[in-house]
Amino acid sequence: MRLDLTILVPHLGFLAEGALLTLEACVLALAGSVALGMLVAVARTSASKWANRLAFVYVDLFRNIPFIVQLFFFYYGLPEIGIYIDAFATGVVALSIAGGAYASDAIRAGILAIDNGILEAAEVSGLSRRVTFTHIVLPIALRTSVRPLGSVLINMILTSSVLSTITLNELTGNARIVASDTFRPFEVYVVLLVVYAALTYLVSLGITLLHRRLNRDLQGQVS
Amino acid sequence: MRFAEFTPFDLVLLAQGLGVTIGLFLVTSLIGLLVGVLWGVVRFYRVPILMQLVTFVSEILKNSPVLVQLFLVFFGFPAFFHLNVTPVQAAIVTLSANTAAFVYVIAVSSIESIGRDQIEAARVFGLSRWQVLRLVIAPQAAAFSIGPLTALLVNQLQVTSLISVIGVMDLAKIGATLNLRTLKPFVVWTAVGILYYLTAKLVATLGARLERRLRAHSAFRCL
Amino acid sequence: MLKVENVKKAFGPATVLDGVDLTVNPGEVVSILGSSGSGKSTLIRCINGLEKLDAGRITVDDFDVSRPKELAEARKRSGTVFQLFNLYPHLTALHNITLAPIEVLKRSRAEAEAEGRALLASVGMGDRADAYPAQLSGGQRQRVGICRALAMKPRYLLLDEVTSALDPEMTAEVLAILARLAASGTTMVFVTHEIEFARQISHRIVFLEKGVLLVDLPTKQFFSADGGLAQPRVAQFLSKMRKD
Ligand SMILES: Nc1ncnc2c1ncn2[C@@H]1O[C@H](COP(=O)(O)OP(=O)(O)O)[C@@H](O)[C@H]1O
Numbered sequence A: 001m002r003l004d005l006t007i008l009v010p011h012l013g014f015l016a017e018g019a020l021l022t023l024e025a026c027v028l029a030l031a032g033s034v035a036l037g038m039l040v041a042v043a044r045t046s047a048s049k050w051a052n053r054l055a056f057v058y059v060d061l062f063r064n065i066p067f068i069v070q071l072f073f074f075y076y077g078l079p080e081i082g083i084y085i086d087a088f089a090t091g092v093v094a095l096s097i098a099g100g101a102y103a104s105d106a107i108r109a110g111i112l113a114i115d116n117g118i119l120e121a122a123e124v125s126g127l128s129r130r131v132t133f134t135h136i137v138l139p140i141a142l143r144t145s146v147r148p149l150g151s152v153l154i155n156m157i158l159t160s161s162v163l164s165t166i167t168l169n170e171l172t173g174n175a176r177i178v179a180s181d182t183f184r185p186f187e188v189y190v191v192l193l194v195v196y197a198a199l200t201y202l203v204s205l206g207i208t209l210l211h212r213r214l215n216r217d218l219q220g221q222v223s
Numbered sequence B: 001m002r003f004a005e006f007t008p009f010d011l012v013l014l015a016q017g018l019g020v021t022i023g024l025f026l027v028t029s030l031i032g033l034l035v036g037v038l039w040g041v042v043r044f045y046r047v048p049i050l051m052q053l054v055t056f057v058s059e060i061l062k063n064s065p066v067l068v069q070l071f072l073v074f075f076g077f078p079a080f081f082h083l084n085v086t087p088v089q090a091a092i093v094t095l096s097a098n099t100a101a102f103v104y105v106i107a108v109s110s111i112e113s114i115g116r117d118q119i120e121a122a123r124v125f126g127l128s129r130w131q132v133l134r135l136v137i138a139p140q141a142a143a144f145s146i147g148p149l150t151a152l153l154v155n156q157l158q159v160t161s162l163i164s165v166i167g168v169m170d171l172a173k174i175g176a177t178l179n180l181r182t183l184k185p186f187v188v189w190t191a192v193g194i195l196y197y198l199t200a201k202l203v204a205t206l207g208a209r210l211e212r213r214l215r216a217h218s219a220f221r222c223l
Numbered sequence C: 001m002l003k004v005e006n007v008k009k010a011f012g013p014a015t016v017l018d019g020v021d022l023t024v025n026p027g028e029v030v031s032i033l034g035s036s037g038s039g040k041s042t043l044i045r046c047i048n049g050l051e052k053l054d055a056g057r058i059t060v061d062d063f064d065v066s067r068p069k070e071l072a073e074a075r076k077r078s079g080t081v082f083q084l085f086n087l088y089p090h091l092t093a094l095h096n097i098t099l100a101p102i103e104v105l106k107r108s109r110a111e112a113e114a115e116g117r118a119l120l121a122s123v124g125m126g127d128r129a130d131a132y133p134a135q136l137s138g139g140q141r142q143r144v145g146i147c148r149a150l151a152m153k154p155r156y157l158l159l160d161e162v163t164s165a166l167d168p169e170m171t172a173e174v175l176a177i178l179a180r181l182a183a184s185g186t187t188m189v190f191v192t193h194e195i196e197f198a199r200q201i202s203h204r205i206v207f208l209e210k211g212v213l214l215v216d217l218p219t220k221q222f223f224s225a226d227g228g229l230a231q232p233r234v235a236q237f238l239s240k241m242r243k244d
């Protein structure tokens, strides 16, 4: 019963490869989530009843069904309808769709928080709805939702460990291989816990910095 | 197993899986609630060392993937401590601890929301710290934290699906079995997803009802 | 010519504008006075198309604001300065000014920025072009707000209590700029509580009371005993404002 972490040293490179894949998948999925989240947020703030309803159903469904069920739905289901994409792509798609349901809430809150006077100023100066959205609404909403979007990313990093169940060799997947190769699962998984905690800590630190940088200009705005 | 069509017996299987999911969800939620509140009390009394330990453990649990925590308990503990750990035992330990970590956070923030001054005021009246906790804090904290607790439990219900990975025959595992046997992923995962969705909605509804009742109760007492 | 004809507007059961008529000719400065709640802001918001009319007609150089096809043209001809500035918080002072010229008038970026800088310099803010609104004082923000409206080269400038969120010193800064604009022939519809200032710069003064235009007179007559002051409501309003 001795905790001997040195046995992991030869496998560090392999684990780092996994960590890299985890980050790749999460960064791609974050982009996907934000894109999807913007669409859904627009749909939910739009006047169209149908778009509204559809967006609500999407958010409600994907927030209340376990990610692993969603993942298997895509992983086993997509080939059924003739879509053959690899485990990595499937994982990114599934993470994006699940993350989008959360990102949309963050972005929607950001949109709703925009001072109406600012939108009126844009309207009377003749800016089209499209330009108002791309040049004013979105940039402001994204800035104010940096923090909640950061939480989406952190959750995504934790959730991405589930991708190991569809044979993707991200961080957890590779750790499973190391655990069975070395017969030292305890050491491997203890280290893995700490690595994930450190990773999410670093990300949250980065987000705080980004938030501060982006919102530096917005602070102190009188209402 | 040969590929085969669905049989009426599959419904029984699904029901069984759902039973296992709900059963483990209830058991681990209850344990998690008790342990989490206990940790909150440790913090309230500012027990040295124990308090730091609790904070550290809860941070690690919140910031690492539940799947890795499961692997640590299921694969790591037997190898390191030479124990026998069944999948169900591993599931109960891990999910309870994970729930406890989040309950702890809710407990701490709801105690803080009641405010030091209210606590001080009660102390001035000569109440002991235990009396303050029981008579002043607990009732208010309970009402305050029902909302966040409900959200947490809806989330933890979905987290239970991960125990299928270590072989517990819960709803997700039954889904995987049926998926392999029938090769009808869309049907299987849609059915499983709907069952999870409905259960989540049930939890949310019960939580909302309880919250309304508690609110009405405390409003009545304020009169 | 900016023409408001028999305009009516109600919010639910409350009638806010009750048959307002007003004509503003190019080169004129027209001040709108009236106690708070009398419908001054609503009138401005009807002119720039932020509120729909219940009845009547508003035309800006013959473009009818109630016709969706003509609203864009009407809006190009008027510029609005807001009480609470309503600057875009994520854009610098310069980009607040250049956004609409670039996107609506399709000016080149270089051209728009050169004009934007010139405008900022003309209000004494040449060195603050790259500051964000949050880094500016209230008076500076409102000066940017004025530049933003002017950058569209509007024929009519609509100003709704543009100094009421400012302290006296900043108010003076902004009024000085407006006085210069008035002197240089800018057409303005000027909602204000700064009565003395309105008296100095306006050609005409109109008085709004409970959604009705009670008085519409040349400035001199408005303040004379047998003109505007003959109206008890106007006299009451002016004496109250002077006391405050
Ligand atoms: N969007 C609105 N909804 C309902 N009532 C409004 C709205 N805007 C203005 N009002 C009401 O219309 C009246 C006139 O308002 P306003 O035009 O802002 O007056 P003023 O600018 O002269 O102070 C006020 O009683 C105000 O409460």
Ligand SMILES: [Mg+2]
Binding pocket: C040, C041, C042, C161
């Ligand atoms: Mg007003």
